[in-house]
Amino acid sequence: MLRTLDKRQKGGTASENSVKSKSVNASNVKKPDASSETTIKPTRPEITKSEPPREPPSQKSEIRSEVILTSSSSTPIASRRIIKRNSVPPDYGRIVWITDPDAGFQAARIVDLSKSGFTLTLLHSNETVNRKYEEVFSSEEDPNKSVEDNCALMHLNEATLLNNCRLRYKQKKIYSYVANILISINPYQTIDGFYSSQKIKEYRGKSLGQKEPHIYAIADKSFREMRRHRKSQSIIVSGESGAGKTESQKAILRYLCENWGADAGPIQQRLLETNPILEAFGNAKTLRNNNSSRFGKFVQIHFADNGNVAGGHVSHYLLETSRICRQTSGERNYHIFYQLIAGSSPELYKYLALGQPHCFNYLSKGFLGFFTHSVNSQTNILKSRWSDSRFSEDSMVDDYLDFQRLENALKLTGLNEKELMFIWSTVAGILHLGNIEFEENHGDSRGGCKVSQRSEGYVDQAARLLGLETIELRMGLCARIMQTTKGGARGTLIRVPLKSYEAIAGRDALSKSIYSKLFDWLVSRINRSIPFEESTHFIGVLDVAGFEYYAVNSFEQFCINFCNEKLQNFFNERILKEEQELYEKEALNVRRIEFMDNKDCIDLFEMKGKGLFDLLDEEARLPTPSYKNFTKRAHEENRKHFRLDTPRKSKVKTHREMRDDEGLLIRHYAGSVCYETKQFVEKNDDQLHNSLQILIEQSASPLLVSLFPSATSSRPSGNKLKSQSVGSKFKSQLTILLEKLQSTGTHFVRCIKPNNQMDAWNFDGAAILSQLQCAGMTSVLKLMQDGFPSRTSFGDLYSSYQRKLPPKLARLDPRLFAKCLFRALGLDPPDFQFGVTKVFFRAGKFAEFDSGSSF
Template sequence: MQVNYKFCWLRDESEGYALARILQSNKDTTKCVLEKDSRKIFELPTNEVLLAEPRDHFPDDNCALINLNEATLLENVRQRYMRDKIYTYVANILIAVNPYREIPGLYSKETVQMYRGKSLGVLPPHAFAIADKAYRDMRMQKASQAIVVSGESGAGKTETTKYVLRYLTESYGAEAGIIERNIIESNPLLEAFGNAKTVRNNNSSRFGKFIEISFTKAGAVCGGSIEHYILEKSRLVGQAPGERNFHFFYQMFAGASEQLRKRLGLTNPADFRYLSGGCTQYFLQDRNTKTLSPAVQSEDQKQLGPLKDIVMDDYEDFQTTVRVFDEMSISAEDKESLFAILGGILHLGNIIFDDGSAVQSCCRVSPKTETSLAKAADLLGVNKDTLAKDLTARVTGAMGLKIALSRENAANVRDGLAKVIYSRLFEWLVSMVNRAIPNTQQYTYVGLLDIAGFEHFEENSFEQFCINYCNEKLQQFFNERILKEEQIVYQREGLSVQPVNFTDNQDCIDLMEGKKTGIMALLDEESRLPAGTAAHFTAEIHRIHADNKRLMVPRKLKIKLRDEEGFVLYHFAGPVCYTTDKFIAKNNDALHSSLEELLHSSKNKLLRQMHNPNESKSWTLKKLQRNVAGKINFISVASKFSEQLNNLILKLRSTGTNFIRCVKPNSIMSAHVFEGESCLDQLRFFGLTDVLVLMQKGFPSRTQFTELYEVYKPLLTKDLKRLEPRTFLKALFNALGIDDDHYKFGVSKVFFRAGKFAEFDDLLRMDPEHLTKLVQRVRIWILHYRWRKAIYGALCVIKLGKKIGYRQRMIIQAQKYVRGWLCRQKFKKILDALRQLRKLAAQLDKVKAQYEHLNGHKGTGLANMIRTVVDQAAFEIAQIQRQLKDFDKVKYSDIEAGLAHLKANIADVQNELRKHQELEQQAGGQEQPEEKHETLGETAMNSLVNGENGLMNGFIQPTLVEAVHAAPNSLLSTPNGESSSFHLLDAQTVDTSVWDPEVEKMSYMELMQRIGKSTDELEKRACEKELSRRHIAFAQFKKEKLASRANGTTDFVTVK
């Protein structure tokens, strides 16, 4: 069957996917050629073809794509970006592509007003729409909301966060309110001290923050708070080529007055070690390129000119930051102290150390930098000599022992001191911002999370490890909230939605934060050792996690690092190689006790306050109180960050969550340049391809019945207000004519397809005239619904009655079959026994017939024996028949035993008859002499009586005739008859020879009857004698038969 589609997408290493034209396609294979190069024909399986969208189809929501796949997702984002449509939806998730330029009118006040109160999907995608959705969800659900802004460095997270913050404060804050203004103005202050230029982003956030905007019950802004996460302190003491230190240092050089610069001893950035290692150029707009004095310009600035950015300007930003100091109620004294601290940090970084003399084992401050030492001590408000002594030696132990430091260790102490001072200064600034936006009437809040995105540089250290750990946790939260919980909600509400598989990164998180054996735990353990080393720490990681698929040694990826120098960790966004040489030093956030005491005694009021454990609320200082004075302190940065991050995740789980995924379109930070492969990787890392499939199949918008009913209740008439919420909504949806596929009713919620809730909201919020018509349609539908419900109820009653009658008939039928089956099961054994009994009776009749034709042995002992066995078998058959009549009172095992015994007896007689028939045939049928018969009979009798049985000569006297009638089997219980009720009687006592010829011809039953009824004593004795003879013969026969079986032979010893 031919396919009508003409275009598809083929994988391309540079652009992600390249457009191709389909030449031929069937159900198995498809042939196509690239649009840009038609020389090569590609053939691939038809089920793997990624079909392209029709031309000029670039929907606002990717869920509306006709051909849903990652190639069309990428192309839709690309084409919209090239048309300055930087926002795109994936259901309720917003994709924001950094435009690297200002788009006129995109964030104007008119745009803010346009999005206010509008449902998602009514207007084109925008960060304002997500902000308004979060606010409306907060009001409707009466629960706090969070907006997670994520993306890699340079994707525009910080700017997006500012726009969302501005929208919320301008739309729902009081007119020109001081709280709203301070929330907005806090951004440039925190950016000045927490952001820096990197090779990927001119304004990269080097810390994470969670901003809470608090609202009253009425929905007005009433305050806020900011919580910050790990600050990249290592940037303070060193930067990579092309990168800068934190912005405010350059702002001071560019914007501070000459008097302030002179007091701080500031010349130009290239003169300070903490700034000269990276880029020393300023950000300046064209209007300010000539405002800077040559004295503050480095050689790079003079030769290369200023850096360019669409919004950043170090000269103007300094004025903005100083103005924010005033708005945050930072006093002039604190501002002077702050400037002095920053100047002191720069001069502290210029201190270098020389080896000590032969007499002195410790290093010393180089005479070349004595000036820097003096200036740093002056600005920090500490004694110069004490500072020099504490930098070159440390005091430890209860006895106050002094340990000299090497040049390298002294430099590490110097840098550590600078980082601690700056980090606590940053914490103080955050606390001042929080004080300026009090949070007294909070009912609910909307939180904004802006944290550094996934990072992968040529050299990745402890900071990248922590940042990527944070992104792993946030990605897991995204998977839980959007993918896993979404599917759980569908199951709980009874919606049938096909599940979507996704990659779980829990194993990577366990590797990083696991107790005892996680990388962080191993790092803390190594940091506590007196002589811990990076090599030993790395070796432990490889040893313990040698079999972990997420971990690998660098050499396997052809990275020029020894195994003990780093490790490769496979994150959700790809593998990253971490260099571990500085992990231990960066993980310790504590100073030596002597340095803590030095800062605590500073004359700089602000510095002293920041380092006073009683006044500071710093997590670091609180933990420092638990350290014993005089010992080497250790405060784990990794543990602190892990604790903060886990608290953040708990807070996010307790709120409703909205996601903005920021995409960096290119690595050169230029407008209208779209690098497809890089963007595709980012979309994959975000999990948006999985989300796209889930949202298209599922129902991303949902609300409680009662909540939706309460929202629209004021628009309803009195009769409609009396309806149950579920009935009302069902009537409303049907009256509006909404397609059944666009919504589903769950157990407690109504669910909408992507973008369909906006259509419903628009239909309901129409003008009063249309609303009246809508109400009339709702009434009509309710009447029809109730009529159909009544008819359906009547039909159900009728059907139920029929079903009950049918079930009763079927119950009787089932009982009949069950009783029949039980009866057959009960009497099956009886029937089987009767069949066997009939078969045995037939065999017995045949034996009798054969006995009648056994002419050669009639009247002999052998004949008597056979007659005895036949009579006994007849008796046993009669006995088994009586047992079968009383089956309920007899065990079936007894009947089986009787049948087995009967079969054996008949089989034995049949064998014996067969043998004697063969003897007669061999004799030629000649009549044997009478003497021979007598001799044979006498020999047989002698053998039975005087042979092996050990019986005396004579006949058996049955003294108890009743025993024969009562239990004939007891006569056969022993082969010799010794335990029977018969006794030996002398043959000469009574002469019964007169009756012998007659009784020999009698059957077993006739003998029994004669014994019981005859009045002639001689006849009775003759019958008893004959009966005894037959039993003795039978007993002897059984004994010899058993003996032959025991000896392994089947020959029967015949009687002669």
């Protein structure tokens, strides 16, 4: 009667279970109207501008165990059987789960059955309510009993999954499994001893399920599978901003380095010290997370043939450069700006001509306070450097202490004092550059602008710190050098005065370009310090932003969500499709599941000619590019595309107020997002004009000059340098990344943000349910109820025992040997199935076999 995946009802004949559920292409589905638009389930029903919605293994464990790959970003599929009324009366008095907009689900007791659904009494209030059949879910017989692996639940559904996560979270247990996926719910609090060296020792060499769920178990599993299969591995860590992805990645790196990096000398320490550098220059406070990574990264730890750490490599993607010049109210610029102000010595502070955060245009519009997590830091930050008398406490971010850690990390990476001063001068130079303002030059008949009188001091400071001549910087900001293309004077360089708004745009472009190049340089220096010449395989940890949806969504969200579509497609192909194809190939009696194919959404972005990225690049090549023209063409070229619509079809009022040529409504796998295209053209083309490039080439700082490739050979006759657009570069990077992921074994960690207030141990059921759905946990539960996530080949199983067997048994066929072994061990037939070439295990059962199968 109830919507459930009840293990007591599993089975059926092969013919009953062989009905194929092929992938559904969304383009074949009727295009919905406004009333049927699917949106991301927000934590709160309203969207406002101020608050957006929401050692090598032991002998016996050498058995090769392949593991199902499951994705942290899969599509929730509403495929549970809808309850139908029949002549059999329901279990009156039975406790069930009913949907609830605030808690996700509430416990209730059935009191009656009507034509349209159930009548129930809420357990917490005795209130009587009515619910449709599809809003009622089966509960466990003991709803207060928790399990480590959600696949061990008798009733597999969203309600029991959420309840189990809730029970464990109340017990201060932040981890649980869905088969081989780790669910991690951010505690927003440091847990004593939870990531200690002793804990690392406890998980070494242990199969999944032998100990409590932990991020270390996933890290150990990846290492063991790399050694067994002699194949590189990847761990994909995903989730919303503030869900704990960065901390999870750091825990994985520490586990691998501490276990197998002791003989690597300084390389191990350098690998671990990459985090203070990357976080200082790539993380910032947002409305949802005080330490939000504003770039994606794939950190590889390379191993030598003996299993020891041999080196590493960091790849980074799509740094959010727009944050350098402006932030949303309540957010901050990158941490480094505040760390430098808070933690620099008095001598350095004076040399850099620093001031309080509110003194700088690039900081003054956002949150002005410092972060600390110790009284000592609050005391050490001089009051003369405060913009706000309040300090914000944070367990992870401390501007004063983090600056000291940053200095140590940079020195450990191999940077000398001269290079350190170059970094500090560049960061401070950007702050002074942002304070340069312009006014119309009424004495210029050509209508140009000039630096305002009150900004002259900032021009001097910016020029000094960036190694430029003051007069050259002033001229470079107020005019553009162009080359004539026609007439007898063809090839002549001319100076074109700029309007004030054009000079501001050029100033900001220069600041963003310098910062972006500095970030690239820092990553390259990190990689130089952790070479991996002796590497045979690697374990990579991918940390990318999860699906993003705000009151205002711009080009950054456009790119991030495209990335998530690509990862979702990788999941579909690697898991939901390939896994079920393997079951068929091995002749297993496993029911198939449906999944939504999102290839058409990816095509909308990257199709040749009329894909959104190509149209955007084409617009940028026009003499006078316009975001409205781009938006109009996007709708015209894709007017029949299921995934694309106009803002008027949005369910959000502020989005419906947009004109058709001002926004794009895209139906993603996780819900619909309305993008405001106003700054798409500018953000996709962040290259410098020739005059600013030439200005940098003339810097007295050789390090700054080295950040920019010479413009001489690539300088066109127009006013901009020819180079790859931001979108095209990101597409290329993603292609390389996915090719790398496809060539590795894959493991998934799904990080969950428990509440929007970032309160410790506060479980917001509705917010967590939404994330679990978008993470595809329902689809995984469906696959796991009848699936076999762990498996080993008969040959590998036989090989691990062969030299211990008497001659008679040693001559057995590997498949027959496996059957005899399983019978001798008294294993339960429902816990495994024999395929054509492999034996397959239910979720969690391989660990039991692995721990009990030694002689």
